[in-house]
Amino acid sequence: MTGRPARAGRLLVVTLMAAVLQAAPARAAVQSPPDGVVIWGASADRIGEAVADRGYRMVVHTSVAGRDPRIRLSNAFGDRPVTFDSVYAGIQKEGPELVRRTNRRLSFDGSTSVTVPPGATAYSDPLPGRLPAGTDLVVSVHTPDAAGPLTGHWMAMQTSYATQGDHTAEEGGAHWTEAVGSWFYLDAVSVRADAGAVVALGDSITDGWQSTTDVNRRWPDYLARRLQKSQNVVKGVANEGISGNKVLADGAGQSALNRLDRDVLSQPGVRTVFLFEGVNDIKARTGVTAQDLIDGYREILDRAHAAGTCVVGATVAPFKGWSEWDPAAEAVRQEVNAFIRNSGEFDAVTDFDRILRSPYDQERMLPALDGGDHIHPNDKGMQAMADAVDLRSLDCPDR
Incomplete structure (x- = not known):
């Protein structure tokens, strides 16, 4: 047992998901903390010093299926506000490359950027559509002027990717050349599910x-x-x-x-x-x-x-x-x-x-x-x- 579906089956699932997400109607933002259920989490800790103009493309494996996924960003160990000016979520194809037409921009209270105070967390607005169980979800974030203590999860047992500059909207992996073994700022994913x-x-x-x-x-x-x-x-x-x-x-x-x-x-x-x-x-x-x-x-x-x-x-x-x-x-x-x-x-x-x-x-x-x-x-x-x-x-x- 590998923990991943066969390649053809996985691509079929995520391609179907892409179609569903694109067809789903927009919904109003839900105030935090949200309803729904957590389907992935990683404990926050201080894992070094933040770097300005840094991008992180993080791969996480979800559990239960549901609708309208949201992510939670954490600045729990920061000593100053951190701004995320571009946050996207898509589906992994291979390495840092995403399945075509799955990478979609996340908003926060209707805005495409969010500033998280020190010690705080922030939920994204729901991303309309259905997320299948066992999805390799990829969350890409960019922090234009981050500094000070960096919040994340050191030992991910999962390869993610980093870069300088904002390449969050890109579905290709050409700019995501730095493999990393940690998750940065992201500490939860939730969905609406029964x-x-x-x-x-x-x-x-x-x-x-x-x-x-x-x-x-x-x-x-x-x-x-x-x-x-x-x-x-x-x-x-x-x-x-x-x-x-x-x-x-x-x-x-x-x-x-x-x-x-x-x-x-x-x-x-x-x-x-x-x-x-x-x-x-x-x-x-x-x-x-x-x-x-x-x-x-x-x-x-x-x-x-x-x-x-x-x-x-x-x-x-x-x-x-x-x-x-x-x-x-x-x-x-x-x-x-x-x-x-x-x-x-x-x-x-x-x-x-x-x-x-x-x-x-x-x-x-x-x-x-x-x-x-x-x-x-x-x-x-x-x-x-x-x-x-x-x-x-x-x-x-x-x-």
């Missing part, structure tokens, strides 16, 4: 490290493909993993507690939060106890429940063989997992520890699922994780 969404809140395992680049084999990608074939109400999936992220402390991105509202609860149509974090708190050797992590989980539970969502908790996976593993860290992991499994405080539990561990050494990942560093699963392990999720639990039947 569906809900699950948001995966996690660290580098959720972010997809050790999965194959450019073929969408992170475990949330596999989960999205399962959901498309199901009868679930929840079909949208947003991946809000950050490599190195912790529940309790800032560092590699803001902590799960500090980014919960922006990355998760502010997304439209969210019915379920899938919480899979804790290993970075445990292995950091900073004195974090099992009770510290449990208290952090309980705060996430309380805030998510207050927002009307369910929370599925996932056990912390084995990591013996990783350089920071030791018996003391393992003892904390076992205590934390006992809470996740047995406390009854989560709306549902997915036991990733049981799925990934070796039957011969339950503190270690099964070699066939190990990406090689003894903490990150490979593609096969990512699929095993997604297959372990009870899809019925994501529909949040009891809330």
Whole structure:
């Protein structure tokens, strides 16, 4: 399984989409935050310094189908306003090249440009038409005078493209010669759909490290493909993993507690939060106890429940063989997992520890699922994780 449809089938789908989008009537802008459901997400972080007159052509793989797609641009970590004077969305053909007649200009409250204040986000107006499930959507942005801290998502596991100057309207790839492995400013895509969404809140395992680049084999990608074939109400999936992220402390991105509202609860149509974090708190050797992590989980539970969502908790996976593993860290992991499994405080539990561990050494990942560093699963392990999720639990039947 590659995570991409066959080339001919994919081109047929996106060509049909282009025709539908062109034929759809214009609609009035919808005020933010929008109705609808999030179908793609990437957690915002500071990823360097912004450059003036820079263009980014970003490839994202959506989950559920829907109408009137919108994007969200983020200046969450900027210390000054950032202006986007040209923003387009189209469909990938190959590399930076777009399928003909799919690249369309986005507006913001009716304007072709938008200035986003520091710490803020901005939704585009709906782009009339239907977006199929599993689309390789390409969002191109230009920032004429950007400076200061740059907001984006560092580890995309997806090749995107950059250039100097404004080439956002071009469907060809001649000017988009710089391949990049990050997303810049873009942190969400949503559509109008009769569906809900699950948001995966996690660290580098959720972010997809050790999965194959450019073929969408992170475990949330596999989960999205399962959901498309199901009868679930929840079909949208947003991946809000950050490599190195912790529940309790800032560092590699803001902590799960500090980014919960922006990355998760502010997304439209969210019915379920899938919480899979804790290993970075445990292995950091900073004195974090099992009770510290449990208290952090309980705060996430309380805030998510207050927002009307369910929370599925996932056990912390084995990591013996990783350089920071030791018996003391393992003892904390076992205590934390006992809470996740047995406390009854989560709306549902997915036991990733049981799925990934070796039957011969339950503190270690099964070699066939190990990406090689003894903490990150490979593609096969990512699929095993997604297959372990009870899809019925994501529909949040009891809330």
